[in-house]
Amino acid sequence: MSAIYILWLRQLKRYLRSRARIIGSLGQPLLFLLALGFGFGPTFAKAGGGNYIQFLAPGIIAMGILFTAVFSGIEIIWDRQFGFLKETLVAPVSRLQIVLGRALGGATVAMIQGAVVFVICLLAGFRFQSALLLPVALAFMFLIALLFTAIGTAIGSVLEDMQGFQLIMNFLVMPLFFFSNALFPVQGLPRPLQFIIHLNPLTYGVDGIRGAFSNTFVFGLGTDFAVLGALTAILLAVGSYLFSKIQL
């Protein structure tokens, strides 16, 4: 347990000490929120969708979490290149504990990032319906944070250097964000697109957060939880397995 804690603490310290990283990774969500939120607002309202900022904010929060979480997981590659990974690999600690410590640390960092984006959304005019459902929103934020850190961990365990970085960025992270319900409602989309969006785990996270804020879930609270919970467990297992196969 103490090994998990100290590795969690390490991730947290590294994040809080790197102001450039905190501010840098806020830039993208901020841009999307302001440009798309206010840019498409009138069109969205005219089409009968209501207030676009209300719709968009949960998607942008999820986006902040998605990016930070995947990169926290991928940090294994930096630790491998700059040497610290060796220190943990020769320690008498099970690989599962190392992965859990790292994943929980990464997820916490992503949660903080998501919370900051949430505050920015509030400043931009976003309002949530009931404070009672706020813990539900936080629970969904944490689930997607953990899920995507686990994915990052799995990828980081397989890649030896950053050559695949653009690949991950453009063929995993970006599609996960764009082919979800973060920016637009799923209803009324062409069938193939709907199908893809339903396969995307982020969709259920966004639905969960949006549902908790507005009290209307598209898929239902239970479905969102079940899908994300099961996927998170599976990916943590896969991440741990791949991590345990690392050789130097």
Place this chain on the structure above:
Amino acid sequence: MSAMIEVRDLVKKFGDFCAVDHISFAVPEGKIFGFLGPNGAGKTTTIKMLTTVLHPTSGSLSVDGHDPRREQHQVRRSFGIVFQDPSLDDELTARENMELHGVLYGVPPAERKERIETLLAFVELWDRRNDYVKQYSGGMKRRLEVARTLLHKPKILFLDEPTLGLDPQTRNHIWSFIQSLSKEQNVTVLFTTHYMEEADRVADEIAIIDHGKIVAEGAPAALKEKTQARSLEDAFISLTGHAIRDDEASSADRMRMMRRVWRGSGRR
């Protein structure tokens, strides 16, 4: 006296390339064993296999009576290591790096606190304990790594070029401490170095490895006698030849190159 480290017929192949080619040796408890060889001879590869982070192609290994392949946990408990490349977290302070190590190795809090202070004072870093490691010089990082690996009182020490980049004063200081560990606490030491006079002075036994094979083994004096050389350095050259070896670019070098190529696209 039982062997703390035992290697028999060890082979490691990377594709067609045979990095370690049927080597055997044993290090008795409390002895200091020098593992010498030119760049790329297979020293680090052997240490990686002994320390559970690389799987051998064939052969048998034993560290503190346990098999690094099957009984990883017991093996990992028994040794401390200073790696050839840095293994510190630059974004943490020296003390935090020590603390993290102590927790990973289950050193109880009170003892941890005390030993961290003693060891950091020993390597003369106590005054800089709250500085980030990224502000340290190469020599300071090395000293911190030496201090860190002693924190959990390992029975066996693997030191892969532990004194690289250190001034003679610090080198002396560290080696006399390691010699006292071996004499007084019966710690077994396996080290590599390119400083031959260092190996001559501290090693009880030396193995010279070249192209993955052990070409000579024995006490420093015996090696000198065998090659009729005046110094260990002459003996080393007479055994391994004058050709200069290419060291394969480390993955860190490759990474730095990639970063340069992809500049502007990295997020950090």
